[in-house]
Amino acid sequence: MRYEEELIDEVREKNDIVDVISSYVSLKKRGSNYVGLCPFHNEKTPSFSVSRDKQMYYCFGCGQGGNVYTFLMEYNRLSFVEALQELAKRAGVELPEREQTAEEKQQADARLTLRDMNKEAAVYFHYLLKSKRGTQALVYLKDRGLSDEMINQFGLGYADIYRDDLYQYLKAKGFSDYQMKESSLVNIDTVKGNYDKFFNRVIFPIMDINQRVIGFGGRVMGEGEPKYLNSRETILFDKGRNLYGLNYAKRSRSKSLILCEGYMDVISLHQAGFTNAVAPLGTAFTPNQAMLLKRYTNEVILSFDSDGAGVKAALRALPILRENGLRGRVLSMKPYKDPDELIKAEGQEGYQKRIEEAESGRMFELLVLYGQYNQQDPESRTEFIHEIAKKLAQIEEPLERQTYLASAANRFMIRKNDLENLVNRYGLGYQYEKVNEQYKTPPETEERRQEKKKSNKNQPQRLLLTWLVEHPEMYQYIRAYIGADDFIEPLYHSVAIMLFEQLDNEEKINPAAILSRFTDAEEQKEIAAIFNTHLKYGLSSEDEDKALSDVVRKVKLASIEDEMVHTSDIVRWQELLSLKNKMQKFSISRS
Template sequence: MRYSDDIIEEVRMKNDIVDVISQYVRLTRKGSSYFGLCPFHNEKTPSFSVTPSKQMYYCFGCGAGGNVYNFVMQYENYSFGEALSHLAERAGVELPKIEYSQAARAKAEKRATLLEINKKAAQYFYYQLRRENGKTAHDYLTGRGLSEEMIKKFGLGYSDKYSDDLYKYLKAQNYTDDLLRESGLFNVDERQGMYDKFWNRVIFPIMDVNNRVIGFGGRVMGDGKPKYLNSPETQIFDKSRNLYGLNIARTTRKNYLILCEGYMDVISMHQAGFTNAVASLGTALTSGHASLVKRYTQEVLLLYDSDEAGVKAALRAIPILREAGVNSRVVNLRPHKDPDEFIKTEGAEAFEKRLEAAMDSFMFRVSIAAGEFPMEEPQGQNRFFDRCAQYLLELSDELERNLYIEAIVKEYRRYGISVENLRKRVNSLAMKGTPAEKRIQPKSGDPAVRKKESAGEKSQKLMLTWLVTYPGIFETVEKYLTPSDFVVPLYKEVAEMLWNQRKEGDVNPARLLNAFTDSDEQKEVASLFNATIHLETREEQERAFSDALLRIKQESLAKKNENWDPTDMAALQELVQAKKNLEDLGRKRQQLHISFE
């Protein structure tokens, strides 16, 4: 069951889109709209617009668009229900209680129980660390330099040497084996039955951003294998969409996050005062991680280990973060292996200086490439600059590309490269085309990956944009067009809704968007209300309007002719008359006066 349309619309109307988006994006007024840098893709020149009259946003760069619900869902990675609750609370609207289906209620109850089991397990491990049996684990942590305050802050614990300890504890609290199995805390086999997954390990509870325990990591005491063990994915734990330490780091006053590799790195950095450190959970950085990071910052410092594996991890992470619209820089820890070792050896002040000196991630990729070729040889230099050209082609913003061309030339001028040489190399490579796998793929809404728009589709989109931007033209448009003249199915559906709104006396594109639940459809509908064409004079406006109207009628007539049943004589007469009317309209196009005032 979903909330009523009236409630959805009330919440939307009480959350002015400019006010809401201004909390996330710095907006500047230009005419009747506001503009800023798009939060959904990386750009240097503002192409993200917010239009108060439409109560909609649209990015002319990546195609992201919609009403206030769509923005909150996309930015915060919320479901529609979560976005509705968030905006209702913001506006002081009390949502009615919803009666969930039996299946939905059962799923919610199971999730709550799994969270409860994980919380009790964390408390149990925490208690075990302080018992005599946990002394070895406690000594390990303090031996690594952790204070009691940090051990408590991160809820660190210990799992005893007995492999059924936790199982017995939770069974005594009347949890079923099925639920315990789904918690990810236990293994099952025919010989032993159910037994603890974590035993004889230091335990690191993993929390979501709301401080709920969703999983665990364990570091073995002694020489057991594997050295580190993480919870499997469960109904409440998705390692590709959670970051260790983010529940604390998200409240930091710093305007960036530090992304490192392990639990101990995060904790030691927090202890040293760097409370904006987080780590991925035993997996490479994913697009899910990048989307999560985007909710809290525009910039990430990559702090992977300085060995070969750490460098590869940084190189993988850079394009993923870039695609999510997050800037990144890379910190050089050499000669130390990781941040924990660096801080212990050189101290927090020296570490802070390394953070400040972090290298631009694009130039980091270039520097790594320089190490892959024999730069003392002309052939090696040539191949290196080819690689640089490939990297530069990944940058869609021309200004940004030019700035990096100059930066590369400045850094490697000793090899005889000039700005003109490198720019020619980039242009030459662009003409040849580069292998698809070597390019960062643009988002699905990027114009580069959308199919080429036909003149008919463009005309229909322009007409829909004009209708919602200048509702006063409806009186003229209705004389010649009906929703059935829009031959693209989605455009026709939108036109029907606009015509109905017109009858009700309120053309409201933001309310109309509430009817679409599919994200791709929402994006496409948003684009329908933001089609652009450069028109300066009244004559140009009237010409564009008449061209669009005639094109729509032509496409509509062609579609009807294509689908005409030869046995239907009445339909034939209608087609003949429609064709005659269209010819007359073409001859009298100068009478199609329209005003966009």
Template sequence: MRFTSEFIEQVRQANDIVSVISDYVSLKRRGRNFWACCPFHNEKTASFSVASDKGFYYCFGCHAHGDVFQFVMARENISFSEAVERLAERAHIPLPEVEKSAEDMARDKKRDRLYEINEMAGNFFHNCLVKTRYGEPGLAYFHRRHLTNETIHSFKLGFAPDSWDKLTRAFEKKGVTGQELLEVGLAKEKNGHYYDAFRNRVMFPIRDGRGRIVGFGGRVLDDSKPKYLNSPETLIFNKRHLLFAMDKAHKAIFDEGRAILVEGYMDVISAHNRGICNVVASLGTAFTEEQARLLQRQAKELVLSYDMDTAGRQATLRAMEIVRGLGLHVRVVTLPQGKDPDEYINTAGPEKLREAIENAPNVLDYMLMTALKQYDDTTLDGKADIVAMLIPVLAQEDNRIVLETFMKKIAAKLQVDENAVRNEFNKYVTAHPETRQQQVVISRSVYQENAAVRGKGKNAVSEENILRFLVEKPEACARMRELVVPKFFTSTARSGIFEKILELQATQGTYTLADLQPLLTQEESGELARIMVLPEVPMSEAVITDYVKRFRLAELQQQYKEYSARAAAYGQQNDPRLVETLAMCKKIQNEMKRWA
């Protein structure tokens, strides 16, 4: 099957390369990249590097290389199309099909119908809230929680009337059957009769990433149980794969590089109501790996704002375990008097909440503060309890420098011998091998191997950085092609990559990795992968211009060397071409001064 570059890019974005490769080999983070012993050849020290943010892997030992598709192709011995299909399935992305089977068409029709019914229900609940007397208690509730009418409309908040069948009867008149309402979770059935699933509750529509209503959350206004009621799992609603308000928050999360995870719908809405829009919540379930990956695509930092009780601490530990290996830095907000974000933003104001978020400690410091509050650090039993509480958290930390530093910090805080803390840590890790605290030792030959592949040209690093810049900034290519020419590159592989980038820019106006990679030779593909996993150097067009000067000077110096040698030979032979050659030497010298 021939896939469009847009579809390939969609599948690539949905499959984090670290996550995919982690299904086959245990990766450890070292600096910006993740490392492991190569899955394609035998080795005792790690030379296999994965750049999560760039989407490439490269082995400095056997030179295996590529992106997420090439990794699956190599490991599973399958074609590119099969790798795309497998990764699309992994990310729950439907394959584009020219012709669909009757079964597929029936399933799509069913999904569309469920989306339609949910949208109708969203309108029903919202209209009940803002246009009828039935919704007056709900509207008063939202106004007491300081929500503006604009926020109420933006989130399409609603109210389910205090009636057994108000929605059911209204929808039956519109041609929606009781069975359809049952399938979407809006009705229940008893003895052949259908009745409303949500009654006398304020309603929170739950949307997927495309903004479609896939389910609802309902909250009672009194002390009846359950306090919150969510739609059941349906054909279009899977709680593990969704975050409340992600459809509204994703841009703010991306722009700020930070996601704030809270517990309740009102925590989210109150934050958005006051202009803090990078806030989301899990849907009445524990934070899941699928939800973490949604955030990882948009942010580098996750700030947790849970209740500060035992359950909240356990949720914090669980979240830390889930994001481990994803490259997300985790911090924890502790609000005064144990208030939740909804209470705090409405009493202290949004700026105070922003300040608390900015000053939020990392997970280790948060757990240390919590342990010191819970136990008496002046007693032997208290010291032991504090260490016992912290070690499971420490065991989740992959960064050895952080780990060693924090063990020193614990020992100093408790005024105990550092080796005692380390011994307790080692005992815990030995008893819990699932913590995977074994070290990954990066091969000493990595740097020599990289230097050998790079080549000895003095501008080789500049060539690498120019290519990385152009791959990541296609919008700059039109301007760069006026400055950089293929002959500047000393490596045929790097020159080939550059020429194909120029070709794509000339024919398409822009390009993606999906456009570029099929054009590359095996050598060029390996070189691009190696470049993309190297330590990143801050780049800009100004830096590129400086590189161009270096290239031009190097070219002129070579020309000057050649003409000087020619002039020396002409001088010995009394050749009349000497005058012309010396004039060229002078011209090149002047040009060198200009570029220098």
């Protein structure tokens, strides 16, 4: 059995899309909508829009869009039923027992199989570490100062030097070649033979927040590249949406979380009592990881290596934290390289003192700038002051900007009035640049040109649907001239049937309900685009009538011409020709 549409609608209606998405993406109110950085592609200027009225989201940058179900499915990689169950639980709606469809059962079985395989692999790797075969790896971990307790807690292991060791083990456990290939643990190759992804490496199992193994990281023993190797992404594992150690750090009673660079940093800090430490998974820090942190804290302390790469990583992470509503502070590691060295030299108390003295994110950025200029050279110092002013001008909140301005003037010995004048001057240019950034057009490509051609052809149909969604009162003026069958693009025709039904029944227009009737991801994106096409506002009533008349005329004439091409009935063809002549003179007047 499948869930009834009424129940699906009830769950959707009880989960406001702004409230749900706000727990994953930092949103700010702009007009009637909410905007933020898109979680589905990297961007610096927010183009992700969420509408409470339409109960839909849409990204004007990458085209991703849909309703609350679509968002959870895309963001958390869930099936529709899993998204429904999660939202039902959130809203307190009890779902009846139901049988899974064949496709749902296949997806659920694949997830369960992969979880079982990851668990078996983790147990085997840990066993090898404690065996004679893992002596070298265990010595390496002990030399790094890790205790047996930490090795066991994080489930550390060893992948043997034999290239098909894990493959043979998993095969003996009953897993097929196909299942192993999908797991990212084994490479199935009919030419080269089957071989393990990890061999001769210390293994770091990666767990989700529910303590389930979703992937692995491996550090090579001795010389070899890459030094660190991670699982590729699977149906369970997304590097940009998980953090190493968060399964333990989320239990910490600390008000902040510590973000460091790698697996060993996290384990060393946990061993020293800093159980609030986490790390990205071999990639640069992402907005999705920032929002994951935001579920547990409002403040993140960056504890990156003291070298140039560590400084660059901090400079990249700080704006991401800010954009997602988190305070960022930067811990100074100097003169030591990493947290492990610092703790060995100064102990737990020394590291705690560094946390308390950590610089605010913005001040850290200014200090980095300070070190890039020769403060003894007048020309270089002038350039530095201009760069400081540009940075301060980007602070949108007036009180915060004034606070940092006063602090920077005092710290870098700059006359406050001079710095303030510069900040105000750059502030005007920054705001102008920020406004214009929203209207930049992406570069034209052949694919974009083809999409544009198709879009232009179907634009009247799409525009009419949008018009009726935003101005349902106009339906009474066109209902006698146009119907759902006049929308000849198949997808638009399906949407028109449901939209016209809502309008005929004088219901409140519900785009999210229409969207939920479609399961194909590409169709959902296209429908979201339909309902997020912008109309020109500020027109007079007369100009609006002319514009709507033009759109209706184009849709109807295209429908007539399409039928004329496909009909062989001469009488019907003459009727259509007569109707075409009439529609060419069609106009609406509400006066």
